[in-house]
Amino acid sequence: MAYRTPLARVRGLGSAHEGAQHFWRQRLTAIANLFLVSFLIWLLMTLAGADYATTKATLAKPQVAIPLLLLVLSGLVHMRLGMQTIIEDYVHSEGRKILALMLNSFFALVVGLICVFAVLKLSFGA
Amino acid sequence: MAEARLAIERPLSPHLSIYRRLINMVMSILHRITGAALYFGTLLLAAWLIATAMGKEAFDLVGAAFAHPIGKLVLFGYTWALVHHMLGGVRHLIWDTGRGFQIWQINVLSWLTIIGSVGLTLVLWAAGLFLRGEL
Numbered sequence: 001m002a003y004r005t006p007l008a009r010v011r012g013l014g015s016a017h018e019g020a021q022h023f024w025r026q027r028l029t030a031i032a033n034l035f036l037v038s039f040l041i042w043l044l045m046t047l048a049g050a051d052y053a054t055t056k057a058t059l060a061k062p063q064v065a066i067p068l069l070l071l072v073l074s075g076l077v078h079m080r081l082g083m084q085t086i087i088e089d090y091v092h093s094e095g096r097k098i099l100a101l102m103l104n105s106f107f108a109l110v111v112g113l114i115c116v117f118a119v120l121k122l123s124f125g126a
Numbered sequence: 127m128a129e130a131r132l133a134i135e136r137p138l139s140p141h142l143s144i145y146r147r148l149i150n151m152v153m154s155i156l157h158r159i160t161g162a163a164l165y166f167g168t169l170l171l172a173a174w175l176i177a178t179a180m181g182k183e184a185f186d187l188v189g190a191a192f193a194h195p196i197g198k199l200v201l202f203g204y205t206w207a208l209v210h211h212m213l214g215g216v217r218h219l220i221w222d223t224g225r226g227f228q229i230w231q232i233n234v235l236s237w238l239t240i241i242g243s244v245g246l247t248l249v250l251w252a253a254g255l256f257l258r259g260e261l
Contacts, residue, residue, distance in 0.1 A: 040171075076168070
């Protein structure tokens with residue numbers, strides 16, 4: 001510790017340059033997901049066997065759409081962080097690792113956008 | 127380029143396969159596997175949402191795929207992975223507070239995770255099938 005510059009100590013980011021951000025976001029979204037996934041399970045139970053019109057009308061309700069959007073955001077941040085850890089653990093070649101990390105971000109973004117678009121369309125359009 | 131090429135044959139430290147399987151170790155591995163499975167499982171949620179947004183035809187198609195025995199099996203696995211990862215997450219959150227690190231506590235928490243996840247999944251599916259009138 002004595003060898004670190006005062007600036008490095010104040011920044012508190014350590015050698016990976018991101019400090020505890022990854023850890024903290026993982027926990028923050030984990031706790032959010034506990035509630036949001038419970039909501040999803042409840043929602044799926046109420047929609048078990050429901051027809052198209054009922055499902056559509058239910059998903060368009062603000063009290064359903066808003067938690068669903070929160071779930072998508074929180075869930076995808078959480079899973080992107082988790083997959084990042086898996087990639088960093090198992091992919092050792094630098095090039096392949098960067099490629100995998102990029103694909104990880106793309107996947108989370110695309111899946112997230114599909115879900116968000118669908119929920120917003122059900123709420124505002126069609 | 128910057129990678130150090132130190133491919134000299136050195137003895138490696140012993141890895142997973144040589145250890146006696148302990149319950150907390152199995153739960154740790156399952157936590158990662160279920161997490162990775164859920165990662166791709168979000169495609170199921172995305173498919174369901176976008177199909178509903180696209181119209182009745184797409185909705186019925188996805189509904190039929192989910193109702194197919196194989197679809198049901200995938201959804202059952204997805205449910206278990208979700209519940210298991212959730213309970214495993216709670217276990218980790220408890221550990222994050224510095225509590226629960228006695229050996230017996232670790233074993234109890236680990237067993238509760240697997241028993242809880244299997245039990246809850248069965249309860250949820252029984253309820254779901256009952257609500258659909260299939261049970």
